[in-house]
Amino acid sequence: MKKFYILLLCLLSTFATVSAQNVLATPQAFNPAHLTKMSQLNTSQLFSNARQVPLKAPGVITEQPAGKLCDNLIVSSNAFLNNWLYGIIDASTDAGVGKIVEGNDGNIYIYNLPTTLNAGSWVKAERAEGDTVVIKKQLIDQRQGSEALYNYYITKVVWQWSNKETGEGKFVEAEGDTDIKLIYRDGILKSIAENTDPIFGEGYAIGAVYTTDNKTFTWEGCTNWNIEIAPLTDKVTTLPENAKVETITVSYNPDSPLADQVNCAFVGDEIYINLFAVGAYIKGQIQGDKVVFKSRQYLGTYSGVYHIFFVGEHFTEVTDEASGQVVQVPEIIDELVFDYNAADRSFKTKDALALNAGKNTTRLNLNTLKEPHFYFFKEVPAIPADPQITNYNATYDAYGYNALQFNIIATDREGNFIVPERVSWKAYIDDEPFIFTPDDYRGLTADMEEIPYGWYDSNYDIYTSFYTFFFEPAKNVGIQTIYRGGGEEHRSNIVYYDINTAQTYTVSDTDGIALRKDSQNEKVVSTVYYDMTGRKVAADAKGLIIKKVTLSDGSQKSYKLVRK
Numbered sequence: 001m002k003k004f005y006i007l008l009l010c011l012l013s014t015f016a017t018v019s020a021q022n023v024l025a026t027p028q029a030f031n032p033a034h035l036t037k038m039s040q041l042n043t044s045q046l047f048s049n050a051r052q053v054p055l056k057a058p059g060v061i062t063e064q065p066a067g068k069l070c071d072n073l074i075v076s077s078n079a080f081l082n083n084w085l086y087g088i089i090d091a092s093t094d095a096g097v098g099k100i101v102e103g104n105d106g107n108i109y110i111y112n113l114p115t116t117l118n119a120g121s122w123v124k125a126e127r128a129e130g131d132t133v134v135i136k137k138q139l140i141d142q143r144q145g146s147e148a149l150y151n152y153y154i155t156k157v158v159w160q161w162s163n164k165e166t167g168e169g170k171f172v173e174a175e176g177d178t179d180i181k182l183i184y185r186d187g188i189l190k191s192i193a194e195n196t197d198p199i200f201g202e203g204y205a206i207g208a209v210y211t212t213d214n215k216t217f218t219w220e221g222c223t224n225w226n227i228e229i230a231p232l233t234d235k236v237t238t239l240p241e242n243a244k245v246e247t248i249t250v251s252y253n254p255d256s257p258l259a260d261q262v263n264c265a266f267v268g269d270e271i272y273i274n275l276f277a278v279g280a281y282i283k284g285q286i287q288g289d290k291v292v293f294k295s296r297q298y299l300g301t302y303s304g305v306y307h308i309f310f311v312g313e314h315f316t317e318v319t320d321e322a323s324g325q326v327v328q329v330p331e332i333i334d335e336l337v338f339d340y341n342a343a344d345r346s347f348k349t350k351d352a353l354a355l356n357a358g359k360n361t362t363r364l365n366l367n368t369l370k371e372p373h374f375y376f377f378k379e380v381p382a383i384p385a386d387p388q389i390t391n392y393n394a395t396y397d398a399y400g401y402n403a404l405q406f407n408i409i410a411t412d413r414e415g416n417f418i419v420p421e422r423v424s425w426k427a428y429i430d431d432e433p434f435i436f437t438p439d440d441y442r443g444l445t446a447d448m449e450e451i452p453y454g455w456y457d458s459n460y461d462i463y464t465s466f467y468t469f470f471f472e473p474a475k476n477v478g479i480q481t482i483y484r485g486g487g488e489e490h491r492s493n494i495v496y497y498d499i500n501t502a503q504t505y506t507v508s509d510t511d512g513i514a515l516r517k518d519s520q521n522e523k524v525v526s527t528v529y530y531d532m533t534g535r536k537v538a539a540d541a542k543g544l545i546i547k548k549v550t551l552s553d554g555s556q557k558s559y560k561l562v563r564k
Contacts, residue, residue: 057142057151061122065101065109070187073098074232074307078205080171081116082221091116095307095358098229100189108133108184110229113154117141117208117222123154125182125189132192135180140208148212156180157207157219159198169199171219173209180206182227190228198225232307234298234359236280240267248273249377249417252353252369259410259417261377266345273374275299275310276355276367282310284338291338291347296359302366306357312336313352313362315370330354330362338374348373379419381486382412387425387479389504392497396472404477404497405466408453412483413492422485423453427467428478428494436462440470450482473499478507526550 075096082088099111101122109122119141125133141152156178157171181192196203205225209217239245243265251259263274269286273293280300284293297310313330320327330352338347353372357364391405404427410420426449427434436451438444443459456463469477478496482489493506529537530546 057139059139060142061109061124062120063122065103065105065122065124067101067103067105067109069099069101070231071099072232073100073229075115075227075229077115077224077227079114079116079225080221080223088221090363092361092363093306093358094361094363095309095356097301097304097307100187100229108189110135110189113140114206114208114222114224116224117152117220119152119208125184127184128181131183131185133182133184133189135182135206137178145212150210150212151214152208152210152220153217154180155207155209155217156204157198157209157223158204171198171205171207171223173207173217173219174204180204188228188230190230191226196225232298234296234307234309236298236300237272237283239265239272239281240270243267243272246376248374250369250372250374251411251415251417252372254371254415261417264374271347275353278302278308278355286340286342289340289342291340293336293338293353295332295334295336299355302357306364306366308366309356309359311354311356311359311362313354313365313368315352330365330368332356332360332362344376346373346375377417379486381488381490382416382418382483383490384418384423384481384483384492385409385411385413385415386492386506387481387495389479389495389497392477392499392502394472394499396470401468401470402472402477403466403468404479406479406495408464408479408481410453418483419485420453422483424450424482424484425453425464426450426480426482427469428476428480428496429469429473430475434469436467475499 074094075098076094077092077096079091079093080088081091093115096115098115101109101111103109103124106127108125108127110125111122112118112120113123113135117140121140123135123140124138125135128134135154137153137155139151140154143150143152156174158174159169160172161169163169182189183192191203196205198205203225205223206227207224208220208222210220211217245263245265247261248264249259249261263281265272265281271284271286271291272281273284274281276299278299280298282293282297282299284291293310293312295309295311299308299310302308312333312335314333315328315330317326318329319325333351336349336351336353338349340347348371350371353369354362354365355367356362357366386409388407388409389404390407393403393405396402408423408425410418410423412418427436433449436444436448436457438446441457441459441461443457443461448462451462451464451467454464461468476496476498478494480494481492483491493508495504495506497504527550528548529541530548531537531541
């Protein structure tokens with residue numbers, strides 16, 4: 001069964017892996033002023049330079065050298081990354097994760113240089129006069145491509161202009177002396193020239209070059225300069241011993257309402273919030289009718305690549321010179337101030353709360369909550385928001401299946417939070433409820449008509465953001481959200497995609513019966529649930545359930561439900 005690559009990309013949100021010959025194309029000359037910033041990218045694609053399983057080539061130091069390990073380090077540097085998806089991007093950071101070993105042999109060893117190559121090897125730096133250490137050109141990675149073996153070396157690279165008037169150029173390996181000199185003093189490693197600017201000023205950079213014949217070396221697109229690797233002194237916040245952990249709801253991003261539930265603790269005039277499932281808490285101070293959270297609170301590491309911090313952000317609208325469009329630019333503020341309601345312990349702000357790779361720059365926001373509102377949620381019956389259909393892929397002739405892409409929104413129609421665990425959805429094709437069967441969906445073991453929110457089958461044909469089907473619909477495909485909260489069941493409208501017009505439209509629904517133009521006056525008289533043996537069961541019964549609905553005109557309809 002074939003799949004769209006783009007569907008898998010949306011579904012899995014994992015780091016992409018591509019063949020060596022696709023990644024290793026010689027970087028073209030580019031204008032550094034037009035570099036894409038990391039903060040503009042999909043973070044699931046930032047670390048895709050891990051092309052294939054590395055070979056243990058002679059000379060590549062893959063095992064941690066013997067000596068004193070310094071692993072609680074933070075890396076700051078200017079950097080370029082030749083990413084297979086985005087091209088050459090500005091990958092500068094002030095929050096990289098670093099490791100250094102002070103070797104028993106007198107040398108020092110630095111992990112993962114250049115930082116953007118992700119070679120996963122150690123680079124040897126030999127001690128020289130005073131505090132100087134020297135990195136000589138050395139093999140740091142080896143990959144097997146489809147037609148050749150690629151060897152990667154760390155070396156000195158310098159900027160070469162191809163057209164200074166248009167700002168185009170690239171890095172090339174330095175001629176003659178390729179030694180990289182750094183200072184290592186008091187546990188801190190940094191460039192000798194602290195203000196080195198190899199592009200618009202003086203100096204050189206730490207770069208990676210690759211070769212297939214050990215004669216011709218080409219810049220790989222991974223580069224660091226103005227580098228500093230130093231001990232991280234920040235500590236994560238821990239809860240006081242007397243803290244009582246509660247669950248609080250946070251809604252955010254008012255333009256497209258989203259919500260989540262996180263752990264919190266109120267201890268005296270302090271509030272502790274656990275965000276983004278990172279394990280650490282941020283601490284705020286209640287000051288009258290305000291709650292103040294200091295920016296730059298440390299939260300741990302992200303994928304072993306970045307140290308992450310909580311920061312408050314203020315967004316300012318500016319006009320982009322290149323496109324002429326108005327964009328929102330974030331700026332880190334020292335304090336994120338919320339309006340506080342002591343009566344219900346809720347607090348909200350018009351600024352933003354961010355999980356950021358760095359304390360002082362917004363180069364890479366891993367998650368941003370705009371206008372967050374924290375409050376204690378009380379579950380009540382609610383009609384869920386309508387799904388949003390985002391795309392219909394009509395590819396049956398080419399691939400033997402079609403696909404509907406959509407968003408299920410875990411809020412009610414007014415944008416209020418509803419419990420995701422009580423949300424499910426169902427599909428409609430040509431106006432009829434669609435049943436997913438193991439005959440067509442090899443990732444299933446039983447028929448399913450109703451899909452729990454966030455659930456996906458083992459073959460990734462069914463997911464909360466899309467599903468596939470293996471025939472050509474005649475009229476439409478649709479989607480509907482169901483919410484069983486506060487002791488009641490309520491359904492959204494059915495949102496349809498019209499096959500012929502490529503337009504979406506909604507059909508109202510009451511208790512699972514679509515009210516079309518020819519039956520708008522009919523009402524639901526009774527709803528009864530049965531198990532597969534014919535015995536009556538409760539409305540919230542689990543397992544394979546038959547739902548029988550009787551309308552005021554005497555007609556009946558039955559639906560098969562699967563509840564976990």
